[in-house]
Amino acid sequence: MKRVQSYLESLADDRCVWLDGEKVSVLDHPAFQGTLRSIMRLFHMLDDNEIYEKISYLSPSTGERVHISYQIPKSLEDIRRRRSAFQIWCDETDGMMSRLSDYARSRLTGWVAARKEFAKYNPDFSDKILKYYEYSRDENRFISIVQRDVQLNRAKQYDARFFAKSGLLQITKKTAEGVYVSGAKMIATAAPYTNEFIVYPVMRLSEEQKSAANMLIVPADAKGLHMACRESFAVSIDKKTDYPLSSQYDEMDALLIFDDVFIPWEYVLIHEDPEAIWKIKGNRHSNSLGYHQALIRLHTKLEFITGLACKLAETTGSSAFLHVQEMLGELIIQGQTLKGLILAAEIEGEVDEEGIYLPSFSYIESGRNLGTTFYPRTIEILQRISAGGNLQVPSSLKDFSTEISPLMKTYFRGADIDAEGRTKLMKLAWDLIGTPFASRHSLYEHFYAGDPIRNRASQYLSYNKGKLIAKVEKYL
Numbered sequence: 151m152k153r154v155q156s157y158l159e160s161l162a163d164d165r166c167v168w169l170d171g172e173k174v175s176v177l178d179h180p181a182f183q184g185t186l187r188s189i190m191r192l193f194h195m196l197d198d199n200e201i202y203e204k205i206s207y208l209s210p211s212t213g214e215r216v217h218i219s220y221q222i223p224k225s226l227e228d229i230r231r232r233r234s235a236f237q238i239w240c241d242e243t244d245g246m247m248s249r250l251s252d253y254a255r256s257r258l259t260g261w262v263a264a265r266k267e268f269a270k271y272n273p274d275f276s277d278k279i280l281k282y283y284e285y286s287r288d289e290n291r292f293i294s295i296v297q298r299d300v301q302l303n304r305a306k307q308y309d310a311r312f313f314a315k316s317g318l319l320q321i322t323k324k325t326a327e328g329v330y331v332s333g334a335k336m337i338a339t340a341a342p343y344t345n346e347f348i349v350y351p352v353m354r355l356s357e358e359q360k361s362a363a364n365m366l367i368v369p370a371d372a373k374g375l376h377m378a379c380r381e382s383f384a385v386s387i388d389k390k391t392d393y394p395l396s397s398q399y400d401e402m403d404a405l406l407i408f409d410d411v412f413i414p415w416e417y418v419l420i421h422e423d424p425e426a427i428w429k430i431k432g433n434r435h436s437n438s439l440g441y442h443q444a445l446i447r448l449h450t451k452l453e454f455i456t457g458l459a460c461k462l463a464e465t466t467g468s469s470a471f472l473h474v475q476e477m478l479g480e481l482i483i484q485g486q487t488l489k490g491l492i493l494a495a496e497i498e499g500e501v502d503e504e505g506i507y508l509p510s511f512s513y514i515e516s517g518r519n520l521g522t523t524f525y526p527r528t529i530e531i532l533q534r535i536s537a538g539g540n541l542q543v544p545s546s547l548k549d550f551s552t553e554i555s556p557l558m559k560t561y562f563r564g565a566d567i568d569a570e571g572r573t574k575l576m577k578l579a580w581d582l583i584g585t586p587f588a589s590r591h592s593l594y595e596h597f598y599a600g601d602p603i604r605n606r607a608s609q610y611l612s613y614n615k616g617k618l619i620a621k622v623e624k625y626l
């Protein structure tokens with residue numbers, strides 16, 4: 151429990167987490183307890199003799215076991231070991247928790263691997279990011295990445311004339327010790343559980359907007375940093391049977407408000423440089439490693455929901471019908487497609503000039519972009535298969551202990567399952583279809599990697615289409 155203990159202690163700091171009109175303690179408030187337990191289970195794995203070898207490697211600095219997301223891959227074998235380790239973490243939450251630090255750690259590892267490329271923008275970048283990476287790795291820090299700007303006025307926000315009122319996080323003062331920043335960033339998933347945020351913009355900024363063109367490491371307890379949480383969708387862990395997912399996996403999302411937050415120079419990785427920030431966003435090392443993890447997580451979740459849909463169809467007897475079989479087949483094909491793209495990305499990876507093995511981003515990008523249509527279709531199929539059965543569910547399992555218990559047990563049963571079992575199954579499905587947790591997940595899978603419309607357009611723009619067009623031109 152060594153790491154779990156020090157993680158919990160790290161949350162007892164001066165962080166400002168705002169929820170329901172008050173400043174709350176993450177360690178004490180009921181909204182965070184289910185998720186904290188899930189994180190503790192995962193962190194404990196690093197000290198668990200049965201599992202740790204599968205999810206860790208030896209830190210080159212301390213010789214201690216550290217999480218594998220920090221390992222800079224040098225071979226296909228290294229990438230496969232990363233996948234297996236991520237798979238173990240994702241299986242633990244059935245892909246429901248997406249920002250457990252493994253994504254952010256993978257992105258950080260990517261930038262560290264590519265750090266020499268950034269020396270031309272900032273000669274100190276390499277030393278600064280390496281120092282933070284080693285600290286984060288060896289101290290098992292929980293890190294989150296927040297890239298997007300607060301949604302104020304998308305039509306004008308990036309117009310340099312609107313800059314003063316844009317809400318963009320920008321430097322307001324500089325001293326010999328560091329910079330002061332004000333503004334806001336969205337959406338910080340897992341903010342209350344985070345130790346440090348890595349913050350930078352992903353829009354192309356101009357020279358006039360350069361005071362917003364920074365890459366910063368921000369400690370969660372920095373003075374003047376406020377985490378304005380959305381409403382909690384977490385249900386008490388006591389209601390785990392009725393809300394199996396909401397009670398354990400609500401990661402929480404927050405707007406980060408910076409009110410004159412001081413950042414020391416050692417945590418200013420990129421300083422007022424729009425071109426460098428643009429390169430940070432497009433960096434293939436960080437994107438390949440980060441989204442490799444994200445795709446494994448999505449695949450785990452889709453496989454879980456496919457299993458749930460198959461079980462539901464069997465328990466209602468609808469798996470006997472051709473069109474239900476066809477829908478279940480479609481779910482299997484979606485999962486297989488993502489799996490195929492993960493494997494293709496790994497096998498067709500390439501070694502860069504520094505000897506780093508990167509999965510092919512092209513396949514990863516395809517999987518990520520397909521995910522935005524696969525997920526809503528998955529939920530639609532789940533809904534179509536379970537149909538009115540979603541509402542033919544008693545309010546709670548306690549309803550089976552009333553005086554009409556024998557009647558309840560007769561009419562709530564399924565084709566090959568008793569009434570309690572069927573009720574548990576339908577409640578699990580409802581937690582993916584109808585609860586606030588479910589709605590948040592639909593929004594997440596659509597937008598987590600940015601606007602899917604612009605992401606698809608960007609795939610078209612960056613793809614080497616010449617070889618495709620050449621096939622056609624021979625007819626012209």
Ligand SMILES: Cc1cc2nc3c(=O)[nH]c(=O)nc-3n(C[C@H](O)[C@H](O)[C@H](O)COP(=O)(O)OP(=O)(O)OC[C@H]3O[C@@H](n4cnc5c(N)ncnc54)[C@H](O)[C@@H]3O)c2cc1C
Binds near residue numbers: 295296304337338
């Ligand atoms: C639940 C959830 C959790 C998330 N967690 C994180 C996180 O931890 N870290 C992180 O960095 N990001 C996270 N994101 C992603 C991020 O915060 C944004 O939601 C995402 O980038 C989309 O931006 P937006 O929501 O501001 O939508 P907008 O960019 O405001 O888009 C809204 C609509 O306007 C259109 N639009 C807006 N601007 C333009 C334009 N210039 N050109 C064309 N169309 C435009 C879009 O197509 C869209 O239809 C998360 C998202 C969600 C939903």
